[in-house]
Amino acid sequence: MAASRSRLESWAPWLLSAVVLVVWQLVCWAFDISDFIFPSPVQVARSLVEYAGPIAGHAWKTFWTTMAGFAIGVAVGVLLGVIVGSSRFIYSSLYPLLVAFNSVPKSAFVPILVVWFGIGTVPAILTAFLICFFPIVVNVATGLATLEPELEDVLRALGATRLDVLTKVGLPRSLPYFFASLKVAITLAFVGTVVSETVASNDGIGYLMMSAGSSMRMPLVFAGLFVIGVMAMAMYELFAVLERRMTGWAHRGQAAAT
Numbered sequence: 001m002a003a004s005r006s007r008l009e010s011w012a013p014w015l016l017s018a019v020v021l022v023v024w025q026l027v028c029w030a031f032d033i034s035d036f037i038f039p040s041p042v043q044v045a046r047s048l049v050e051y052a053g054p055i056a057g058h059a060w061k062t063f064w065t066t067m068a069g070f071a072i073g074v075a076v077g078v079l080l081g082v083i084v085g086s087s088r089f090i091y092s093s094l095y096p097l098l099v100a101f102n103s104v105p106k107s108a109f110v111p112i113l114v115v116w117f118g119i120g121t122v123p124a125i126l127t128a129f130l131i132c133f134f135p136i137v138v139n140v141a142t143g144l145a146t147l148e149p150e151l152e153d154v155l156r157a158l159g160a161t162r163l164d165v166l167t168k169v170g171l172p173r174s175l176p177y178f179f180a181s182l183k184v185a186i187t188l189a190f191v192g193t194v195v196s197e198t199v200a201s202n203d204g205i206g207y208l209m210m211s212a213g214s215s216m217r218m219p220l221v222f223a224g225l226f227v228i229g230v231m232a233m234a235m236y237e238l239f240a241v242l243e244r245r246m247t248g249w250a251h252r253g254q255a256a257a258t
Contacts, residue, residue: 069128081140139181143174
């Protein structure tokens, strides 16, 4: 019973995607919707094949740009998360400022970044960084700040220093929070990259979609959306696998219950 349920859960996303594509195609056929308004999956697939070369080139540029911004976001996010989560005073002082900064739409920073760095890759990397580092900060800080005071008192009584408590208990305990934030941050990083590419770049999927839209090639626009979704989903699954391998101890009870 458990094995069949597990197989069903693994196949459920694919089955749902197939149903959505079939319904989408049938709606386009039934109502004879123009590809200029709403292209069908078949038309999008044709664009993927017809423009495979340009799409692959732009997708690769978007991918490595996103990874660069994401890497910076992870480094800064972990550092700030450790600083914020290790001190109640810093947590209460800095956290509201981080929330206020995160509430500003990141697309508003793109014109500023263009003035500072010009049109190209740098604004896209920085936009990806700005939009993805906040979930990492919040989750790492939460993992450290919620360390039980009783546990910390016991460790200190046994001779552990503040650094020992942080490195040997706090950070390992924060790993589930950290990997959860990575899965959110990587999808946001792609959003930031594409937003910047539509405004301030001469290549990348965002630029491709903007160019295709200006020339009324809507199937190509949807093909770009599909490619972005596939890349984001692939990276999400990668971090999900790493999470299961590195934080299996945090999910043993849940696995037993299922």
